[in-house]
Amino acid sequence: MTGKNDKTSAWGGSRRLLKLLRDQMKGKSTNQERLAQTVNLIARDMNAEVCSIYVMRRGEYLELAATMGLKPEAVYQTRLHKGEGIVGQCAALALPMAVSDAPRHPNFAYRPETGEEPYQSMLGVPILRSGRVLGVIAVQNVTHRHYDEEEVEALETIAMVLAELIAGGALSVSALEAESSKEELEKPDRIKGLCLNEGMGIGEAVFHNRGIVINRIIADDIDEEVERLEKTVKEMRSSIDEMLTRTDIAAMGEQREVLETYRMFAEDRGWVGKITEAIRVGGMTAEAAVQKIQNETRSRMSKISDPYLRERLADLDDLANRLLHHLLDLDEDKPELPDEFVLLARTLGPAELLDYDWDRLKGVILEEGSPTAHVALVAQALELPIIGRCRDVLTRVREGDMVVLDASHDQVFVRPKDDVLRTLRTSVKDKKLRWEEVSAAKELAPVSLDNQRISLNVNVGLLMDLPHMHAAGADGVGLYRTEVPFMVRKSLPDVSEQTELYRKAMDRAEGKPVVFRTLDVGGDKVLPYWSSIAEENPAMGWRAIRIGLDRPALLRQQLRALIRACAGRQLDVMFPMISETAEFKAARALLDRELEREKTIGGTLPEKIRVGAMLEVPALIWQLIPLCKEVDFLSVGSNDLLQFVFATDRGNTRLARRYDALSPGVLKMMRNIAETTHKAGVDLSLCGDMAGQPIEAMALIGCGFKSLSMPAQQVPDAKKMVRSLNVDSIKEFITGLLEKPDHSVRSELENYAKTANVVI
Template identity: 50%
Template sequence: MRGAYGGPRVLLRRLREVMAEPVTAQERLDRIVVLIAANMVAEVCSVYVLRVDGDLELYATEGLNRAAVHLTTMRKGEGLVGLVADEAEPVNLSDAQSHPSFSYKPETGEEIYHSFMGVPILRAGNTLGVLVVQNKAHRSYSDEEIEALQTTAMVIAEMIASGELATPGGGVEPVGRRPTHAGGVALSEGIGLGHVVLHEPRVVVKNFIAEDANAELKRLDAALANLRASIDVLLDEGDVARAGEHRDVLEAFRMFANDRGWGKRLQEAVLTGLTAEAAVERVQSDTRARMQRQTDPYLRERLHDLDDLANRLLRELTSPGQGMAPAVTELPENAIVVARSMGPAALLDYDRSRLRGLVLEEGSGSSHVAIVARALGIAAVGQLENATGLVEAGDPIIVDGVSGEVHVRPTPDVERSYADKVRFRARRQEQYRALRGLPTRTRDGVDVSLLLNAGLLVDLPHIEETGADGVGLFRTELQFMVASSLPKTSAQEALYRSVLEAAGGKPVSFRTLDVGGDKILPYMRQEPEENPALGWRAIRLGLDRPALLRTQVRAMLRAASGRELRIMFPMVASVAEFDEARSVVERERARLETHGHRAPAQIRLGVMVEVPSLLFNLDEIARRVDFMSVGSNDLMQFLYAVDRGNARVANRFDTLDVAFLRALRQVAEVGRRHGTLVTLCGEMAARPLEAMTLVAIGYRSMSVSPAAVGPVKAALLDLDVGELRALVDPLLAAADGPTSLRAALGAYAAKRGLQVEP
């Protein structure tokens, strides 16, 4: 490399000296550009910082007109500097002015310079600015010079991200610590104000410049060897030796950890003068910047694997032997957990008294972690792209579980606005609590039973808090999903008995194990399926694995000794499936009595109506069952052939579509004709406008999340069912009416002053 001081290592040593000087951040930046220009024999060195408004501002220069500092700006994508920022890739040109992206800024005096090299200033894959060198002569900069400039850009990135750089004259702030607003999908209602806790905490690199490159190489090689060995050990252990998701992740780790190209890039970064930790950060930041711009979902998925592996390597460097060990997170007050994805067991590991919210890059409203979040009463937002890259541990953050919005490092006015919202919600909750003791009876005297959806013991106190009439859906699979191995009969029995006791004599409907599809048990072998939502799951799995179903039914029967027991079977597609499941219950009851155990005082059996084929067997099934529960989430998914976990199509159809309401009304009518209780227990019933519509088409029992009981009850107490039915029935009968009733129903609610907002 051509340079007065001998190359990148000398440059980094000089940088370390500059960083240690007791000067302002702006003065330090001014000295850095002088140092780089001298080292690289460049006539110009400039730093452009990306601002919160998306423009790039000249923050420091050696060689250009210094009066242009803080005056010259360009849009991201404008000119060669904008091109570097937009592409997050270096640009190296011997004749910059002939490039189609060249943009001339007369105030800078750069028209005399021909060669140009610009590198992005990256942190965690996010572009914070651009570092540029220029010369009058036509020359191409060497790979070693590009490497040196990229390495230097890391140090500048930390200055920008730390918020040290002042904004002169009240100008627009740098992007590094900017307030960020992003939108996702609301998973659990509520508003959470707090500070970021990363579920997989990133190791923060503080020392970038190495004292001894050879010593750093040895540290890197040792950490890589330890990491590879620990992955091999985990893959050979029994709990992941089977095929499955955990093994697939570890196999991906092993593939990347042994990739020679990755190892070589890490070594090359160390040889430029970086510490081993800074080299890992540098290589991964470059990789993340490139892969974030890929549209291929497979490549983006691999980025998550690489991020995770890089962080584990950093842990190995800072704490040898701990690379593959679970990260330990100290939970502050008002914690908001941010993660790529998370299972329900992991969420339950956090101290609930300190947990205020959850933000996920993945996750849907029907995922089990979302269900647990609702049970814990914390705000949750999912499908927030690059959530873990937008935040730093400790950042102030607001999670709006109503709108699906997340505010990172919010401005004071946003904080005040949400503080007001929290106070308003608290007052509203007080109003709902005042309704707790009232029966849910509409203005024209129609009684409606409001029940709870539950799945954990933590849900049960909500019966008393909300005044609910019981539990309309107890998801038994959550116990299986949070356990490390298949729960024994005794453990299941203890849970079901505790639930019945906590219900205090109010009815509880236990749904038998509903796993398969997107609900995977880590200890159960799962065969790959082309379409798991339509595959081997729920009652199909139970009937094919009768020992599993028998064990669960046996635990329920024992737990309900002398009490009423309600059992319902999920995803029943035919009358024959119910008959077979019923025979399992009858055999287990006979077995119980044979062995001298006290049986339940009454056993009531039901089915989940969620497979469309059952809509054409409703009369037959209604004669056999004691009750029916409509699973509106799955029924809608199957009826419209829409994968509710797919963000592109999940919201394509409306729950208030005429076709769906006709199907739901048909179930209610058949239940009424046969004297069979019908409850709707999907998310649809938790929204006041939808709940009112359900009552209008014949539903008298609904099961909702604890947070929804108050809003739904308040809406129903003000409802005139006969009046609303007179509006709905003709619309459902019309051959040429609207496809969705949402607009008409919303207008009706607004005219009557009904509370339909959650």
């Protein structure tokens, strides 16, 4: 490449190469001939002795598909696992790698069949599309060459062209796949995942594929492309505004709290500015520039360890795809969807989900995704089952395949046999009938066979969740996650905004108690308008009450809003992530200061105030006796508590089922907590995954818990369990399990339920 210090001349050479590639692809060559011509063109333009193209195969390995400079017999013989060698690392990281002394690089992997001994330097660039690595382009030189920024950008742009050609069928690497992969797609399959919202759904597989193929990469007129971008961005923003004011969406009320973040991204000038720069500096069309910035954003954000920030990538993908949709005028050609379908995608943004017909849509399956994703929150509001982290689901399922989404059990059945499908359809129908039966009997109290009352409450994060509390016949809100509205706004809500929000929550609870948890941010829940510092162990880092005590103004403002919102009514507030009694006392002191302040200015105080703590940190168990002298109630946060007890990251799929909450050690811990709080006269509850599963809830009641909080959709099954249970009997049975050395006593509890006719 000549003129490497002149950005314009460097790009000019690349523009010429791109046009040559375009012309070449229009010919009648075979796929293999096109690959060979491509590597020759790239090597000549970049003054490289070697250029190679590796393609990604099923099984996560790269195969040498074409080369100029290496031994021809190595083609389709040389293979690298993803992460192996410099090429494999380039694919694993989805990032370019420029190395001036490749043989000395720690990731260097020598393949004698390639004859690459003489080549010292290497530049590898991933071929990316829609966040998926399709392959790698690599150039090599005999000399110790330092590849500059312009050369990296040029090769990235060429990789974009190849990715689009692959997607458009002009360069079909899929034709090179083994015939055996086709046979695999005929067989029944079962894929494990992670439940993001419970439920079951059956339908035909529909891929969330907007049909985006960019055929024009090089701009004929740069100013015209910039003008076209600006015009289209305005059109897109207007269409988003129209979508958010649609009657069916507006009626959801606080659904907008999630969607407002989406609007915020659309109005981000920095994002549009980067696209404009790619047009002006790179000479790209508007759609190619959007794709370039989208790829760069994916690569950068996918390396961020913070799960919440990474989930915002789905929102950005949603927005970029929507802008491409407008630029390419794809809105007119929308395919007809089946009467019942399940949507499959790598990731999904909240607005994209709202584009579909909710009556026909029976569930969502994602290759990625987490419970903090905005799309998961929207799915919960729509009562739509959704499952994430289904590895390779987009390659293991074909469009039109019958799929059964069983989010409640973290699994997807693909192409099930007729008898299995009939059984699963019956299961879906039975679940629906059970819900209708229990909903019809929602006024029935959760009272056990031996006349003991168990309080069943709901966990909520948005105002739109509260109607489900009434529909389920729950006693109240056991956990109101106040951080969710903070996380979906573009700026920190002030005291008046918070007051209005909490007042609405109290109004919609219609007299039922609402336990407000103060801000539990940090860790995997980062406020988008706060700068954060990466932590090696964010779950055990600067979060929750630790932030509140270090930033007392933030906590005091929230407490002030809660006091005003509950004026004349009962205020139940609890502090999260308390690790020692001293922390609770410090937080309580801030509440007392705000109560005194409100009294001084003549405000109306809450009629009654109850203050509690979340028990999530094991260290607090050894301070329960002094803590009970300070608190009015205690709530066990089982999710965090168990991940700390077992030293397991609950977001790590490898460890997701390694330890069981129904182990003797956990049950003994829960029994000790219940006994200590009972002696002290302190109300005890549990909010977390354990509360929402009937078998776990039964065990907790046997340990002495009389109050449980769970998602609203889990209340009916919990109520049926309680009404079929003898509490004294299960307590006695649990006592006999506590000293067992077993990994789990789940099977013993299931046998007990079956024998005692407890509905689980």
